Structure formats: C-alpha cells, structure tokens
Amino acid sequence: MDPAVLRGDMVDSLQHESKGVVQSAWLSAAMRAVPREAFVGEDHAYSDRPFERLGTRVLSPSTAARLLEALAPEEDDEVLVVGAGVGYTAAVLAERVGAANVQAIDITRRLVVEARQNLARSGYDAVLVDRRDGAEGLPEYAPYDRILLEAAAVDPPRALVRQLADDGQLVMPLGTGEQSLAVVEADGSTERLGTVAFQPMLVEGEQADTVERNRTHREDREHARRAAQSRAGWEQEWIDWDD
Template sequence: MEQAVLREDMVDSLTHESKGCLQTPRLADAMRTVSREAFVEDDRAAYSDRSFERFGTRVLAPSTAARLLEALAPEADDDVLIVGVGVGYTAALVAEIVGPERVHAIDITRRLVYDARSNLATAGYEAVLVDRRDGAEGLPEYAPYDKILLEAAAVEPPRALREQLADDGRLVMPLGAAEQTLTVVAADGSQRRLGGVAFQPMLVEGEQADTVERNRTHREDRERAQQAAQSRAGWEQEWIDWDDY
C-alpha cells in the first residue's frame, strides 16, 4: 500500500470521534503531507498509532504529536522553537505549517541532533535549524518566539523558555513529575491545563543518553559510597598499635 494512502488513513483515525485528537484542518493537512517513514526505522509501522524508541528517546505516537500541536496551535509565519526535538517529526509538522526557515529546534543529545538533521533533510525540511543545547536554556539568539514546544516533562516552566516568548506567545509542555498535565503557559505565567500525559523528564547536562553514564550525579554518589564502604575507621587502621593505648 502506498505511503500516501497510509497517511490518509492515519489522519482519518485521528480525526474520528473515537480519538478526536486532531481537529485543526491545517494540522491535519500537515500530517497528510509529512512522510513519517523518514523519521522511524520500520516503514511498515510508520503510520500505526504507537510510539518507538530510538537513541534513548521516545518517538511520539501520531496521536500524541497531534495533541501537542493542537495545543501549540502554530500559524503561518509564526517563529517556533522545539525543545527536545528527538528524531524531528514534530518539527517537520510545524515546518509544514509555518515554513522551515521559521522553525528552530534543539536537543541535549548530540546523536539525536544529527539524526534529526538527517531525517528532516530526507523529508524535505533541511532548512529547519537543529542545534545541540540544554533545553532549559532554550535558544535565545533567535528569540522571541511566538510558540515554544517542550517535548519533555518539568515540574515548572523553565524560566529561560518563558523569557524567550513573544508578548502574546505560548509555551506548551508536560507539567509535573509523577503526574503530568499537558499545559499551555502564557508569557505572563498564566496556565491552562489540557489533560494528563506521560513524558520522560527533561534532561540536564550529563544525563543525556549518549554520555558514558546517564546521570553523572548518581555515578559520583555511587563511587563515593563505594569508597566509604572500603575505607576503614580509625580503630581498624593497621598502622595504629592499639595495645599502646
């Protein structure tokens, strides 16, 4: 079956009342246009509504991508920042709506940055700028942004991302830790909550999947615990002759 037919079937399933996660015509058109098979390894399953794992990150299911972008509501000529770009699929959808030159994307994992660049080029969106950055810092060189999408959970909206919003801009993100809510955050800090989600937490430097250890702090804690366990208290030291005391 041709991929275009599969894309059409995917959009039909997402707009059906049983799911109802895709409602905006311009987003539906983008999902009909963007070749999802350019962003996943299994062409046969590219249009099934399920997520994939790649390079330690989750490739969002189409219904999840639709929920995020319905909340983001990108419009033609918006300047958009995607934080945690992953393999690049949502960036491509946004680029189809606003134009590739208006989309900037960052990820803390270098392998994913290279992968996203390659995938976006394959899909025809090579003009999207993808850079390796700490997501909490955003990309201030190109601010302000009309829309910012954070594809990772945080317990509160990162200050730098809020500061990089235009006066009438919006930040969309999963807000919370164990219990997360898809949240729209305005530049003034006001919030609108749109229902539960489940995302991986936003990583900081030293935690990304392509480092030797996912969490540098945990590694140091473990090493110090091992050193403490192997060290001897004063009364155990062999060089002290306790019979002299």
C-alpha cells in the same frame, strides 16, 4: 501500499471521534504531507504507538497531534521545538509556519544528527537543529511565538518563558509523577489540558540513553524527606529478629 494512502488512513483515524486528537484543518493537511516513514522507518511509521530510538521515546502520532493542537501555531509564527528527537514534530510545524521559521534543539548529539538527516532527506533542510540544553532554549533566535517542550518539568523553565513573544505561548508536560499538558503564557499564567505521561527533561551532561534523569530542587528535597522517614531493614516491624 503507497505511503500517502497510509498517511491518509492514519490521519483519518486520528480525526475519528474515537480519538479526536486531530481537529484543525492545518494539522490534518500537515500530517498528511509529512512522510513519517522518513523519520521513524516503515515498520513504525503509521502505527499509533510510541517506541524507543537512540534512547529517547518517539511520540505516537496521537500524542504528537495533542501537542500540536495545543500549540496552535499561526502561519509565519516563529517556533522553537525543545526536544527535537527524530525531527518529525519539527517537520509538521514546518508545513504550517515554513521551515525557515522552525528551530529545534536537543541535548543528545546523536539525536541532533539524526534529526538533521531526516529533515534534509524529507525536504525540510531549512529547519535549524542544534545541540543545546533544552532548559536554556535558543535565545539567539528569540522571541518565539510558540515554544513546544517535548519533555516534562515540574515548573516551566524560566529561560523558555523569557524567550516568548509578548503574546507567545509555551506548551509542555507539567509535573513529574502526575503530569498535565499545559499552555503557559508569557506572563506565567497556565492552562491545563488533561493528563499526559512524558519522560523528564535532561540536563547538561546527561544523555537520552542513560538511566539517570535530572531532578529539580523540589524533587531532591522530596527524596531526602522520604529517605529520612524510611526505616532501615533492622527497624521493620514485620521482621522477627528473635527467630
């Protein structure tokens, strides 16, 4: 079937009241325009489910739409995508603000190469994709009107907030076990828009296909507390050591 028809069906389903995640005219038009099959392959392109690619989770279309609706970029905004992945989200944003106004970073070199190739093949080669630690952002191109962080963190990364324009916004999954989609203003005020479930941010030295993920200082303290309060096997009351 013609991919354009499949894209139309996908967006129609995302606009339907049963999902209702695509609400704005710009996002509907952008998602209909971007050839998703060029980023994720024909097998996964138009099914509304996530999957793994090079150790990272490729967002389902409905999850990507939730992020982009929350981001709400205006035409000609300067936008940074933290967690470029395969490049699809950056391409949709390029349809709204222009490819030259979109920068994307990822900590995993293989994903940077993949995103660059996918974007170039799809006609969005003006999108800059660089390998960086996401928590540090891309200060060379700041300030940004919008920053999209596609990984969870306990607190908004300070460097990203500093790179916002005065009226800029950072959209991100906020929290660890219980996450919420958050819109963070340049002054630090935060609005929460419902629950989400994302992988945590990686830090320098980690890769997307490794088991270990970064932990914040708060999480380290929590792990230490739990370890101190937990009982070793020989202390468990349910074990009858006299048998």
